[in-house]
Amino acid sequence: MSIFVDENTKVVVQGISPTSQGLYHGLRNRAYGTHVVAGTNPKRGGEEIEGIPVFATVAEAVEATGANASFISVPPTFAADAIVEAAAAGVPFVVCITEGIPAQDEALAFNRLVRDFPGTRLLGPNCPGIISPGKCNIGITSGDIAMPGGPVGIVSRSGTLTYQALHELSQQGVGQTTCVGIGGDPVPGTSFIDCLAAFEADPDTLAIMMIGEIGGSAEEEAAEFIASSVTKPVVSYVAGVTAPPGRKMGHAGAIISGSKGTAQAKMDALASAGVTVALNPTEAGEAMVDVVRKLG
């Protein structure tokens, strides 16, 4: 099993044109084996691009193809509207990798989904996407660094560190059920807790790797949830121990404000929730390999 996406996931790529990022990534995802069933473009309804049928709206695409996931990589100006359009069309799982959406738009889109379209789960924005190895890959993760078969579930706020984690595990012959990049923005649609709960409920996931970074309090909240509701072993790494306060470290959400959001506070919270806290990505990979070997 896997969480959120699997071999039955059918993807509509929003904002598709011969030169769009959406097409580029959509084709990569299709090459991995993902069912990319449709694209949307208000000006290109009825066309076909690289064998992908194009519809004017997400609603039409869903009706015609039964798409049950959408992939958004349109520019920040259009991304929030695209998210709401997908939700309004009844798409249950929306992946938005777009970086640079204004926080006001992001907060508004998130709360519109909560209120009007509670059946839709948003992943991102500003995330690498999600991969259930061997089944479905939506986003920009390179499929060949992932390994099917489990038993590890990965959830991460950072893109490259997610790849690093996948790579370290695959190199050691430890596979993954699903790897979710929740993204580095201030209002992520899917939280650590959402993923931890889904991994806890997934019988094939036997251990969880969680990669956090400075800023906000998502890791602390995750730690509380782990202490109360997660029985599976969790290995964690938090980036940004040496980050200076008041500076955004690349991600809009990665900023230490005053004494809040430091890596140390997050690592302490995770450690006291019984999580194995590694000091660098390599150590995290090694610790997870140990955990998996002990599981037998």
Added chain:
Amino acid sequence: MDLFEYQGKQYFARFGIPISKGGVADTVDQAVAQAEESGYPVVVKAQVKVGGRGKAGGVKLANDVAEVRLHAGNILGLDIKGHVVKRLWVEHASDIAKEYYASFTLDRSAKQHLGMLSAEGGVEIEEVAVTNPDAIAILHIDPVDGLSLDAATEWVGRAHLDEEAREQAAELLVKLYACYTEGDCDLAEINPLILTPEGRVHALDAKVTLDDNAAYRHPEWEEFAGSDVEDVRETRAKERGLNYIGLSGSVGIIANGAGLAMSTLDVVNQCGGSAANFLDIGGGANADVMAAALEVINSDPAVKSIFVNIFGGITRVDEVANGILEALDRVEISSPIVLRLDGTNAVAGRAILADHLSDRLVAEPTMLDAARRAVALAGGQS
């Protein structure tokens, strides 16, 4: 982007938030002219993006021309925690009956907007939060609903603002919320928000942080660009479109991805060194980007070694390797470079570089090994 107080007040004014009559001055003469315009007594305030101006002598009351000359002369050029005062804000001094606090920001846990209002303003709100948390009235606002005048009216009552201030304060809060949302602020804070003896409510200070992601729809923000602390390295990096933050160590860092770049700083630190910078070259690690990154890092005299940490995801390591070689042809680098290249096409990438390795260009198999090497080349523990 953090705004200076005067910029924040000018931004407030666009949304109809009352502020004191005043203006900016870069010289003593301009300060005098501005004081005449605003009407005595005036307050002469240093414009720096750092707290504790008052204690540092950066805020002074002036009753006449002679006092304006004296204070403006003293404050211009004053060094406040490393920020040199280049500009003043001179405004008509307000009599203060009461000082309140008001702010809007995003509550990332609740995923809604957070309003904070207190009848105990004028001091650090963090201090109030610790010593007297009940004095802060919290309001969570669903962005879909926004802030109505009714909700604001209920809120000012709950915060125990003085009766005569409530109506004006509620109207002001609705305007401040509009400034925060339509104005794309990460933070809009007024401390203190004052009630004058004549019963007028207005903003005596302004702390505004703008959301850089929204700059594309605010051409008017261009006038806010520029900082009071100039890090030449950061200016240089910005010109080249690089995501760079200057730090004080001796190991120059180039990595792809914000998380990996942050992690690289941490690992260098664990190995006993310290990073000279944060630099995320993102997904497109081609020769142009690599050359620009190496140029910026090479121009930092504190750098003694350079750690290039690349994990190829969508970026292919063979392309990165070619990019590095091409960049090295273009830029003369004075420090040894340690490479750690992993991920997609790493074997091909390493093969491309194999013939070019030397004591000036070193490859290591893992991030930890590379960090140790880079720290050693930078002269060991710092």
